[in-house]
Amino acid sequence: MRLTVHDIARVANVSQATVSKVLNNYSGVKESTRKKVTDAIEELKFTPDSVARSMVTNKTNTLGLIVGDISNPFFAESAKIIIGKAQEKGYDVIISNTDHDDENLENAIQTLISKRVDGIIISSISRSSMRIKKLHENGFPIVLYNSRVEGDSSNSVVLDNYRGAVLAVDHLVGLGHQNIAFIAGPTKYLTTYERYLGYREALEKHGLVLNTDHVYDGEYDYRKVYDFSYNLLSSPDRPTSFFATSDQMALAVMDAAASRKISIPQELSVVGFDNMSISANAYIGLTTVSQQKENMAELALKKLISLIEKTESDALSIQLSLKPELIVRKTTSAPNKK
Amino acid sequence: MRLTVHDIARVANVSQATVSKVLNNYSGVKESTRKKVTDAIEELKFTPDSVARSMVTNKTNTLGLIVGDISNPFFAESAKIIIGKAQEKGYDVIISNTDHDDENLENAIQTLISKRVDGIIISSISRSSMRIKKLHENGFPIVLYNSRVEGDSSNSVVLDNYRGAVLAVDHLVGLGHQNIAFIAGPTKYLTTYERYLGYREALEKHGLVLNTDHVYDGEYDYRKVYDFSYNLLSSPDRPTSFFATSDQMALAVMDAAASRKISIPQELSVVGFDNMSISANAYIGLTTVSQQKENMAELALKKLISLIEKTESDALSIQLSLKPELIVRKTTSAPNKK
Numbered sequence A, B: 001m002r003l004t005v006h007d008i009a010r011v012a013n014v015s016q017a018t019v020s021k022v023l024n025n026y027s028g029v030k031e032s033t034r035k036k037v038t039d040a041i042e043e044l045k046f047t048p049d050s051v052a053r054s055m056v057t058n059k060t061n062t063l064g065l066i067v068g069d070i071s072n073p074f075f076a077e078s079a080k081i082i083i084g085k086a087q088e089k090g091y092d093v094i095i096s097n098t099d100h101d102d103e104n105l106e107n108a109i110q111t112l113i114s115k116r117v118d119g120i121i122i123s124s125i126s127r128s129s130m131r132i133k134k135l136h137e138n139g140f141p142i143v144l145y146n147s148r149v150e151g152d153s154s155n156s157v158v159l160d161n162y163r164g165a166v167l168a169v170d171h172l173v174g175l176g177h178q179n180i181a182f183i184a185g186p187t188k189y190l191t192t193y194e195r196y197l198g199y200r201e202a203l204e205k206h207g208l209v210l211n212t213d214h215v216y217d218g219e220y221d222y223r224k225v226y227d228f229s230y231n232l233l234s235s236p237d238r239p240t241s242f243f244a245t246s247d248q249m250a251l252a253v254m255d256a257a258a259s260r261k262i263s264i265p266q267e268l269s270v271v272g273f274d275n276m277s278i279s280a281n282a283y284i285g286l287t288t289v290s291q292q293k294e295n296m297a298e299l300a301l302k303k304l305i306s307l308i309e310k311t312e313s314d315a316l317s318i319q320l321s322l323k324p325e326l327i328v329r330k331t332t333s334a335p336n337k338k
Helices: A005-012 A016-023 A030-043 A051-057 A073-088 A102-114 A131-137 A161-175 A192-203 A223-232 A247-259 A293-309 B005-013 B016-023 B031-046 B050-057 B073-088 B102-116 B130-136 B161-175 B191-207 B222-233 B247-259 B293-310
Strands: A061-068 A091-099 A117-124 A142-145 A155-159 A180-183 A241-244 A271-274 A289-292 A319-322 A325-327 B062-067 B092-097 B119-122 B143-145 B155-159 B180-183 B242-246 B268-273 B288-289 B320-322 B325-327
Touching: A005 A016, A005 A030, A005 B293, A016 A030, A016 A102, A016 A192, A061 A073, A061 A102, A073 A091, A073 A247, A073 A293, A073 B073, A091 A102, A091 B073, A102 A117, A102 A131, A102 A180, A117 A271, A117 A293, A131 A142, A131 B005, A142 A293, A142 B288, A155 A161, A155 A293, A161 A192, A161 A241, A161 A289, A161 A325, A180 A192, A180 A223, A180 A247, A223 A247, A241 A247, A289 B268, A293 A319, B005 B016, B005 B031, B062 B073, B062 B102, B073 B247, B073 B293, B092 B102, B102 B119, B102 B130, B119 B293, B130 B143, B143 B293, B155 B161, B155 B293, B161 B191, B161 B242, B161 B268, B161 B288, B161 B325, B180 B191, B180 B222, B222 B247, B242 B247, B247 B268, B293 B320
Parallel strands: A061 A091, A061 A117, A091 B092, A117 A142, A142 A155, A155 A319, A180 A241, A241 A271, A271 A289, B062 B092, B062 B119, B119 B143, B143 B155, B155 B320, B180 B242, B242 B268, B268 B288
Antiparallel strands: A289 A325, B288 B325
């Protein structure tokens, strides 16, 4: 025999609506009432079956979160913040990992939709993707986190990436660096591309020439970034500083420098982008551009839930751009005088 | 009108079984056949609806993965490995984060079951939990990863944690350390408790006295571990070395040491446990006990899927214990002679 919400309501002596609220973890239920319901569930050995429930309510109270690489602390820390905030609002989160692969992203969206998530937050997507455009136009609740698609009106929350890169270059030039290598990563991502534009135009502003041999625009691969940095640090025209568009890649540069016995910051300055937790560790002390993960997560989630719950009078889409901040720590200093 | 597998099979001119295989991402389907099916899906604008499908097949090809703290790279890197290996075998993975909280764990299990996952991998659970025992006895497919419950026959894959801790202490004593502080974390986790026993008995073996003021057994909280370490490093009876039961906590010790301008390894040696990726970074170079994440994930997943697919002739449960390895890097050396 299958137990129903009706059975629980009867045993708990509350309304079916109250049982639903407790099952869906809504706020605004008195603790004593919640206890009546949970006791009834315990008594009846009832497993709330969200699959069956979703057939009726058409809502699963589950969000999808698509990340580019869960092993990169920027994504893992973002995921933790998003999960925490979603839980407070009564939503579970399913995480999918794409390894920055377009086909995996396509599959992840398909899988999440087929599992009937109420909406999706995407934190890694090519700037030319047509897929999001279609979903957005079809009215499927979707918000891009630290991502944006070119010429698209999908909802997105990003940092002002161009400005963030300018801050990083200004800092290095201000210290006296003229030979600044750049670890960009793939410029098919709009956030990365904007950081690349910021790097290029900041150099120009300071009258410095961009050396394409000193720019890495390959994939996000720790080993490849390490090798590129190691080789560049072994070349005659060795840069005095590196700016990387992620802390994870900045750590790969520092790994290569340490392997070459090059001391930071005495012989090499390094600036990252993200401000992951470990960058603040005093042993590491990475100078970086802060991403405001907390703010981005809060805003992205708020928008997504308002789309799902249709609480907004107007379905205007948003493209938010937050102000970046440079955090100076111990990986940057004036270059070595020779 | 609702489209069905039958419709796709008709358009693609293949059997319904083949369509199912493609939808469920099974291997062993020719690329040309797969394309026929995906083209038909595209043509019909079919969204495979796993919720409806699960009502029929009673299988969702989805696994649950419960982690203690997704922002700890040990868990994030484990998740990435498990997701990758599960995908190869045709399973999606839903990640739940518990923040090492027993009630959250209970909720996570409940949520995953209600979303009809085929099985669950749990990577953080109290050694006294009765919950797993019940699920195991009810025949629900479940495997513990880097976790075990005392006196329980649930399936588990762990490291020989006792032996791992002994390796770490032997290494420090071998270098000449006699004052070895210990960052244990909560001993309600069996893995942590076994590392504690290893620490205690290794000290005894070397004729050293355990100083409980030098042992941290509070919760996994970066700030608390940092504060404990900072205070201990400011005390007259300052230890010459720390052994932490996770790399994440070892990094908190290094953070505190760097803040106190104590240099590693000249004035303080640090040993971690896990061997997360960043510990191998030459800039950091943390000496640590390797967890064999790849092996643990492979074995846990293999067991879980055999339980789900009932491919084993015998439903014997397994408790695997892998051999630990100490990886010596640059955070350990002989203590300062005074």
